[in-house]
Amino acid sequence: MFTDSYLPYVSGVVVSLHNAVKELERRGNTVVVCAPDYPSAVGSDTIIRFPSVASTYPGFRIALPFSIEAWHHINRRQVDLVHVHSPFLMGVAGAAFAWRHKLPLVFTHHTRYDQYVHYAPLFPRLIRRLTSSYVKWFCQRCDLIIVPTEEIGGLLQAQGIERTIEVVPSGVETERFQSGDADWLRRTFALPKSAIVLLYVGRLTKEKNLHMLLAAFTYAASECEGFLVLVGSGPEKNALQAAAAAAGIEERVIFAGPRYGSELVNCYHGADLFVFASTTETQGLVLLEAMAAGLPVVAVNASGSREMIEDQKSGILTANHPMALAAAMVKLIKNEGFRHQTGAQAAARSLLFSNQAAASRLVDCYRVLLAGRRETPSK
Numbered sequence: 001m002f003t004d005s006y007l008p009y010v011s012g013v014v015v016s017l018h019n020a021v022k023e024l025e026r027r028g029n030t031v032v033v034c035a036p037d038y039p040s041a042v043g044s045d046t047i048i049r050f051p052s053v054a055s056t057y058p059g060f061r062i063a064l065p066f067s068i069e070a071w072h073h074i075n076r077r078q079v080d081l082v083h084v085h086s087p088f089l090m091g092v093a094g095a096a097f098a099w100r101h102k103l104p105l106v107f108t109h110h111t112r113y114d115q116y117v118h119y120a121p122l123f124p125r126l127i128r129r130l131t132s133s134y135v136k137w138f139c140q141r142c143d144l145i146i147v148p149t150e151e152i153g154g155l156l157q158a159q160g161i162e163r164t165i166e167v168v169p170s171g172v173e174t175e176r177f178q179s180g181d182a183d184w185l186r187r188t189f190a191l192p193k194s195a196i197v198l199l200y201v202g203r204l205t206k207e208k209n210l211h212m213l214l215a216a217f218t219y220a221a222s223e224c225e226g227f228l229v230l231v232g233s234g235p236e237k238n239a240l241q242a243a244a245a246a247a248g249i250e251e252r253v254i255f256a257g258p259r260y261g262s263e264l265v266n267c268y269h270g271a272d273l274f275v276f277a278s279t280t281e282t283q284g285l286v287l288l289e290a291m292a293a294g295l296p297v298v299a300v301n302a303s304g305s306r307e308m309i310e311d312q313k314s315g316i317l318t319a320n321h322p323m324a325l326a327a328a329m330v331k332l333i334k335n336e337g338f339r340h341q342t343g344a345q346a347a348a349r350s351l352l353f354s355n356q357a358a359a360s361r362l363v364d365c366y367r368v369l370l371a372g373r374r375e376t377p378s379k
Contacts, residue, residue, distance in 0.1 A: 002094025006035035016170035036063035065093035148283035171358025185270025199271035204234030216325035268293035296342035
């Protein structure tokens with residue numbers, strides 16, 4: 001596995017990859033992860049760290065895949081298959097390794113890369129076109145492309161990508177989110193027991209559409225007693241705090257910072273519903289974590305959400321507009337019976353996306369690819 005980010009850095013891609021690695025290893029496979037080094041990172045026999053430099057995004061580091069020592073550890077391995085999780089620096093390094101040794105190459109298309117061009121300092125439209133063209137070029141040179149949803153697979157096919165594409169949703173440790181301390185969130189942030197708690201988990205960035213989410217909560221808060229808890233960190237935090245103050249709801253919006261482990265699980269169990277406005281996801285793992293905890297979800301009807309959520313069953317999908325999102329929030333807030341029913345169905349649906357189910361599907365894809373390689377050795 002080659003990746004541009006890994007633990008201790010945390011993101012949806014990292015969680016997805018780490019979950020897959022753990023489950024594959026549990027089944028007796030040997031998985032070696034090639035990843036950037038971090039100041040607090042620890043290497044091991046199965047995690048090979050490459051030197052890295054800081055980026056403009058807090059916490060994210062850019063790997064420099066030129067370490068002689070790291071490549072020595074990689075080259076001494078007997079590798080059956082290379083799986084890259086980025087089309088960029090580490091992905092190219094992994095692809096070059098696969099091509100050089102004539103190994104099958106798998107690429108998981110985790111991210112809609114063209115949706116992140118606002119981080120480019122100049123010429124965003126040009127960067128968007130170049131990014132799309134480059135990703136297409138990279139995909140065409142892989143043996144197998146993994147996508148988390150049918151929709152993302154369709155987008156790649158529409159771009160003219162002709163390689164084999166398989167849908168393998170990222171897995172979630174559903175059992176880890178099934179129980180938690182339901183009082184921890186209210187106790188930690190001194191929230192009234194009678195208040196409804198709306199929860200968001202994720203990075204505080206522009207592409208998460210959080211200003212629209214905040215506007216929607218402003219409408220919803222005018223109709224009921226509720227608090228919005230934002231779990232995560234990111235460059236938009238100050239702007240979101242200013243927007244909450246301007247709307248007069250700063251006391252109803254809690255910036256809880258990043259939370260991990262049992263604290264994250266407790267956040268889910270202390271909330272009444274999960275809210276999500278992003279339109280740039282390929283899957284949205286936090287949706288599944290919330291559903292596994294029994295939370296109904298209110299989300300914008302966009303890629304990454306609509307294949308996870310059954311509208312009016314395990315959650316509510318809305319138009320990308322504050323009033324539409326607010327109306328769905330209010331519906332679940334005021335209808336306790338519907339809220340509990342939807343949460344129960346969300347928990348049941350989350351089991352379809354367990355780590356075990358995802359790993360089984362991934363292993364099947366590997367086996368078919370390797371069998372095909374053996375049948376056509378001249379490829």
